[in-house]
Amino acid sequence: MPPSASPAAAQPIKTTRPMQAVLILSALFFLARFTGLLQRLIMSALLPTEATDAYTAAFRLPDLLNYLVAGGAISLTFIPIFTRSWSQGREAEAWRFFSTLISVMGLILIVLTALMMIWTGPLIAMFLPGLTAPEKVETFELAVAMTRIILPAQLFFYLGGLLVGVLNSFKRFGATGWTSAINNLVAILAGVALLHVVGPIGFAWGILLGAFAGNFLLPYLAIQRGPQGQRPNFTPRFAFGDPAVRRFFVLALPIMFGVSLPVVDQIVVSYFASSLPGGALTHLENANRLMIAAQGVLGQAAAVAAFPYLASESAAGDYRAFSEFLRLGLRRLLFVTLPVSVLLILWAHPLTRLIYGYGRYEDPQKLHETAFTFALFSVGLFAWAGQGFLARGFYALSDTRTPTIIGSVLTIAFLIPLCYAMAQLWGAVGLALSTTIGAAAYFTAILLFLNARLQKAPYSAPIGLEKIGGTLLRTGLACALMGLAGILALRLTDGFFSDDKLGDLALIAWTGTVAVFVFVASAAQFEIPEWIWLRDKIRRRRRA
Secondary structure, X not given: OOOOOOOOOOOOOOOOOHHHHHHHHHHHHHHHHHHHHHHHHHHHHHOOXXXXXXXXXXXXXXXXXXXXXXXXHHHHHHHHHHHHHHHOOOHHHHHHHHHHHHHHHHHHHHHHHHHHHHOHHHHHHHHOHHHHXXXXXXXXXXXXXXXXXXXXXXXXXXXXXXXXXXXXXXXXXXXXXXXXXXHHHXXXXXXXXXXXXXXXXXXXXXXXXXXXXXXXXXXHHHHHOOOHHHOOOOOOOOOOOOHHHHHHHHHHXXXXXXXXXXXXXXXXXXHHHOOOOXXXXXXXXXXXXXXXXXXXXXXXXXXXXXXXXXXXXXXXXXXXXXXXXXXXXXXXXXHHHHHHHHHHHHOHHHHHHHHHOOHHHOOHHHHHHHHHXXXXXXXXXXXXXXXXXXXXXXXXXXXXXXXXXXXXHHXXXXXXXXXXXXXXXXXXXXXXXXXXXXXXXXXXXXXXXXXXXXHOOOOXXXXXXXXXXXXXXXXXXXXXXXXXXXXXXHHHOOOOXXXXXXXXXXXXXXXXXXXXXXXXXXXXXXXXXXXXXXXXXXXXXXHO
């Protein structure tokens, strides 16, 4: 049975304020994304394109299982229910809920994993039909073998996700960012060590080992270091009648069975990319990894850090504070992500060469295609970051249906037809542009729907679209000037820097310095409130 908890034990230990949480998670997510890029760099340098295409394809079934069962449904619905029970002094009920979820969802996940391992070949052919072409038979067979190895890792992601959810509910964010970094490091070491023993499939074994070490073992050890009342005592339970469990399934089922754009965008892209010439899957994945690195450091950190606070405000019924938190958070997120998008676009070619230009991937055509798709992905950085943040607003209100329905409708009626048309016209470049357009459409829709929801009773606390629009307009103008300055800096120094890694670093430093200087000057001139807030915060820190 779960341990009894005293009122003192119910209090979160070492809790973190929102801004501190964002900074902590940003640093840890940076480490995670850096190690993830390092993994792609090593694989691209050591393996032929056919093997990296197979490796990329091998994640489509595991990712789908993870997002719909082990990932999104757990992390986005567990925290509000657990937090509500805990904050109302029902600690024993919270732990019973925790034990039941591990038992019920764990069993479902094991069954689904086994079925997918049996039918891996037909499922890969369904999701990536281009790999069944005669010239790609070796890629298809390797993808099937890798998928069967990676699929069991989802059980570790699931168990670790619940443990991280508990830690985040107590506003203990340290382990959250370390999980992916440890996962990636173990995967790299194991993959390289096994490469000369079992070949490219060794990197799939690395993923399995990394999931155990980083995503399960690390949060397990972290939660054991907390106070006795915050250490769950797991007991197998299949109590479907518990109110909290029923509530979980009501909230989770829309996510599990939806086809929301943020969940399936890369599955849709891979479906069409599998029919493009060899290497398209790898180019798109490498480019998307670069954009996701920035999105994780900025958007994911903000969303993960904000969720427990939003859930707390919602549980307390303080919807004005809830809306204010959303408004200020989104405005600051836009103020940061828009100029970062411009920087990534300016840096697309030198950054791609610097990160991926090694070994087998040191090919001008491969690097150019990756850089161009990366630039198009980067245009949508603000939308990807913003939609993840806003979606937490719905989830904190115990509404998983609305964002899932919006995303599913956009995926079926808009993204899939757009990807089909753009892939026919422009190949991988068209697919990258399609996801960016889709992300912008989803961000806009979810913002409007959430604001409309909060305007009505019992909330009566609109987000304040006019203030968000003001930040978007002013920051957009500053970014336009920033982009023009960056382009001018690139043209003035065309051919000046050496054509090597040091030259790429120098080019990044030069254009970044010019672009950031112009953005800061423009932000000050336009009196953007978020810049004034940041400037004053820096000044106060210096005085302290």
